[in-house]
Amino acid sequence: MSNIYDFGAVGDGVADDTDAFEHALQTGDGLVDIPRGDYRLTRTLVVDLAKHGRRAIHGQEGLAKLIVAHAGPALVIKGTHAGSADPASFKPEIWQNERMPTLSGFEIQGDHPEADGIEVVGAVQATLTGLLIRQVRTGVHVTQRARNLIISHCHIYHNTCIGVHLDQLNLHQAIINNSHISYCRLGGIRVEKSEIRNFQICGNDIEYNNNRAHGIEGADAEPTAEIYIDVREGSVREGTIVGNTIQATASPNGANVRFIGDTVVNQKGGMWTISGNLIGSQTDNVHLTGCRGITLTGNFIYSGHHRNLLVENSREIVVGSNCFGHNPDYGTKELCTGMRFVDAENCTLSGNVIQDSDTSQHTVANVVPVERSGLLEFVRCRRMTITGLQIVNPAPYGIDLEDCSDILINGCSILDAREKPLMEAALRWQGAGTGNMVHSCRFSKGTAGELLVSEDGIDLANNVMG
16 A cells, blocks of 8 residues: 555645655555545646556545646546457456556545546546545546446536546446436536447436536526437447436426437437436426437436427337326426427337326426427327326326327326316327327316317227216
């Protein structure tokens, strides 16, 4: 163990301790131990694994702080592995010198407008645990190539850009778990221009990642999300978002979970499961564009100011056994705004509860009033199966469809249980379409009746009205 004080560090937050850290990393025994203190850095520390061998930096359970007084990251973990995660692709020197670089138990705080936290490039089994990273631009930046990344038990908080940024990266096997990632202006976890496989986001609290806490003038409408996966370039497949709390305050162009894929050639965002999460209080709670093969199940999704779920130009989306609602602690201020599918096909919705508040309109200040035709909307959709839904207190319609074909609606219940009903009709169907069926549903009567449909192209059977 190489105690940083033995290499000349002062740790008073004023002296420049960069040389001491570089000396310890280059000539120490591999484990750099940082006792309690504030250590000022004036240039980036590069942990060059190929050159110096296995390395770890340990901060004694969070008592140490690195103050980044320069532009760029505090630390760069640099490796050279060019293979896959297959054991046969590893060169012997990778196992000897580069496996599992570990950073643990210290704080990184920015003291420069262009300071960053940690950069990982070319490393195998990089393990970041028990860190606090705050007041930098980007907390953790992973780029170029990496394998078997773990970020666990970290606090990545109040940063001016992104919490965890997977950027222009080829990465297989990554886990982010049991961490707080919040108040980062451009997203909590953000993926861009990357090839990602086997990515697990589990058991985190990811909140308020937008401009509100930063107050940068003119930046409120810059698109953001707690989890933001942009695959207009690249491909992101084989992932899970499980057991997280994902919530925020509404911001223009904001979402809690956002996937943006290629809508022209091939939907390269997909093969993901989003399950067992609490997701709420953004403009859109879950926004999927150009996706293929996403399962959304077992979540409570609430108070989306525009939509709880917005699906565009996507296919093979399964939405099952979720509760879409609002937070009753806020009375009539927050709504369930339901689901909207546009130009989607081959999707299944089953066993969901969708229940709005009594007003069906926002009363919270500074929120643009929701514009919707129903709690469940379909526009130009094909081959959709909608079964076993309970839709309560919709307005103006429960289910609204336009120019849709090969739609099966079966075993659904659409009711207005308010003291003063606001629903105009349980079901409205407009435009052209063929092969449509509405069977064995329960529709309560709205102010304009139960159904506003043309029976041409729609098979109605065994439904209970009134």
